[in-house]
Amino acid sequence: xENGIDNDAQIMITTEEKHSSLEKSFKHDNLxxxxxxxxxxxxxxxxxxxxxxNNKSSEGTTVQELSENxxxxxxxxxxxxxTEIEAKTIQNKLQQKNFTRYENVVIVSKVHWGExxxxxxxxxxxxxxxxxxxxxYDIIIFTTLPWREQQIEQLxxxxxxxxxxxxxxxxxxxxxxxxxxxxEKEYLYSRCDKKPGENITWFHHCKEQNGQVNNLAYAWxxxxxxxxxxxxxALLKYKYMIWFDxxxxxxxxxxxxxxxxxxxNDLVILFYNFxxxxxxxxxxxEWAKEVYDREVCGVTYKKHLKARDCNPKKDKxxxxxxxxxxxxxxxxFYRESKQQKLLKLMTSVYPxxxxxxxxxxxxxxxxxxxxxxxxxxxxxxxxxxxxxxEKIVIGRAGKVKTAFLFDVKTYWYHKGGRERLGGEVCxxxxxxxxxxxx
Numbered sequence: 001x002e003n004g005i006d007n008d009a010q011i012m013i014t015t016e017e018k019h020s021s022l023e024k025s026f027k028h029d030n031l032x033x034x035x036x037x038x039x040x041x042x043x044x045x046x047x048x049x050x051x052x053x054n055n056k057s058s059e060g061t062t063v064q065e066l067s068e069n070x071x072x073x074x075x076x077x078x079x080x081x082x083t084e085i086e087a088k089t090i091q092n093k094l095q096q097k098n099f100t101r102y103e104n105v106v107i108v109s110k111v112h113w114g115e116x117x118x119x120x121x122x123x124x125x126x127x128x129x130x131x132x133x134x135x136x137y138d139i140i141i142f143t144t145l146p147w148r149e150q151q152i153e154q155l156x157x158x159x160x161x162x163x164x165x166x167x168x169x170x171x172x173x174x175x176x177x178x179x180x181x182x183x184e185k186e187y188l189y190s191r192c193d194k195k196p197g198e199n200i201t202w203f204h205h206c207k208e209q210n211g212q213v214n215n216l217a218y219a220w221x222x223x224x225x226x227x228x229x230x231x232x233x234a235l236l237k238y239k240y241m242i243w244f245d246x247x248x249x250x251x252x253x254x255x256x257x258x259x260x261x262x263x264x265n266d267l268v269i270l271f272y273n274f275x276x277x278x279x280x281x282x283x284x285x286e287w288a289k290e291v292y293d294r295e296v297c298g299v300t301y302k303k304h305l306k307a308r309d310c311n312p313k314k315d316k317x318x319x320x321x322x323x324x325x326x327x328x329x330x331x332x333f334y335r336e337s338k339q340q341k342l343l344k345l346m347t348s349v350y351p352x353x354x355x356x357x358x359x360x361x362x363x364x365x366x367x368x369x370x371x372x373x374x375x376x377x378x379x380x381x382x383x384x385x386x387x388x389x390e391k392i393v394i395g396r397a398g399k400v401k402t403a404f405l406f407d408v409k410t411y412w413y414h415k416g417g418r419e420r421l422g423g424e425v426c427x428x429x430x431x432x433x434x435x436x437x438x
Contacts, residue, residue: 097254099260106139212354261382268333285316336369
């Protein structure tokens with residue numbers, strides 16, 4: 001692209017099939033073991049689990065077709081009966097770490113609506129098993145659309161005893177559009193291929209100036225994370241933010257506390273992976289000059305981030321980015337006036353733009369204003385596996401490519417992930433590979 005980001009953008013979609021699957025998942029999650037037996041519901045709402053009986057594979061076998069003992073064992077691993085889960089606490093499976101619980105730290109994620117509940121429950125099951133059970137940091141979930149109270153209560157049970165807030169991060173889309181200038185409205189309708197006054201929803205896909213197509217919900221989360229999040233009232237009392245995308249799973253125990261590394265070294269960002277995609281275009285060069293009095297055309301990494309100055313004659317800005325799926329940021333640093341000025345410039349080109357997103361938003365300020373305080377996990381003793389988008393991400397700071405090895409089922413059942421993390425608590429989120437039992 002001539003301008004903007006160049007990476008694997010995740011597109012949010014909604015279909016009747018998706019709604020049906022989600023509703024089935026919610027209904028299944030809240031059934032007792034007895035109800036599952038009576039209603040012949042497969043173990044997993046995402047796929048029918050294959051089981052083995054008499055050394056023969058019976059794909060699509062339901063709980064009712066198992067022996068009583070086998071059914072009981074499987075149900076214990078795949079239902080969300082709180083009493084059963086409490087009886088199988090991770091603390092009884094794994095040694096408790098003597099991590100320090102630091103002040104003013106919060107774990108944060110963002111989703112579009114309450115229908116992302118199942119994904120969040122999975123994420124926090126693994127997060128708690130790997131790390132947060134040692135420190136019980138507060139948790140904030142930002143959401144574009146309000147949740148039902150039942151959905152909030154379900155997530156509270158999953159993350160207990162940590163404090164949880166689910167916070168709507170924007171007025172309704174109709175109000176946002178109504179508050180735009182006539183020029184902004186005209187351009188929005190044009191890029192969304194709509195006539196003025198026609199209904200536009202968060203799920204409408206709209207073209208960016210660089211040719212990319214994103215729906216408005218995904219564009220808004222990028223703008224929110226890149227700029228608005230730092231001074232959101234819910235976060236003002238916190239100094240450090242541990243960010244997880246909602247499709248991140250921590251499927252190894254964290255042997256070392258990244259917050260200890262962050263605080264003891266006074267870092268502004270500690271990230272799991274670099275680089276992931278790039279942002280490009282003359283505006284980046286102009287903005288860096290305006291805010292930091294420095295023309296920058298690249299970012300590299302060697303023990304820490306480092307900005308590369310432009311060649312005055314022919315250089316074009318192409319900025320490699322920190323991977324946005326998981327990192328820890330010093331909120332006070334990103335709230336400083338210079339950083340805020342740069343981030344506002346990036347997100348104010350036109351409403352609901354994803355040309356400049358949260359990844360360039362955390363990378364460029366750190367590389368320009370505090371490069372020696374921008375570290376990667378792997379270079380500083382934080383060597384544990386984090387899964388993103390159902391793949392294992394192996395951090396490769398300083399390398400151009402990110403390695404993706406093993407899907408979650410393979411890692412969980414065949415590479416020892418289940419045993420290391422005390423898997424009985426999170427088994428319900430990892431359906432068995434077909435034809436196999438763990």
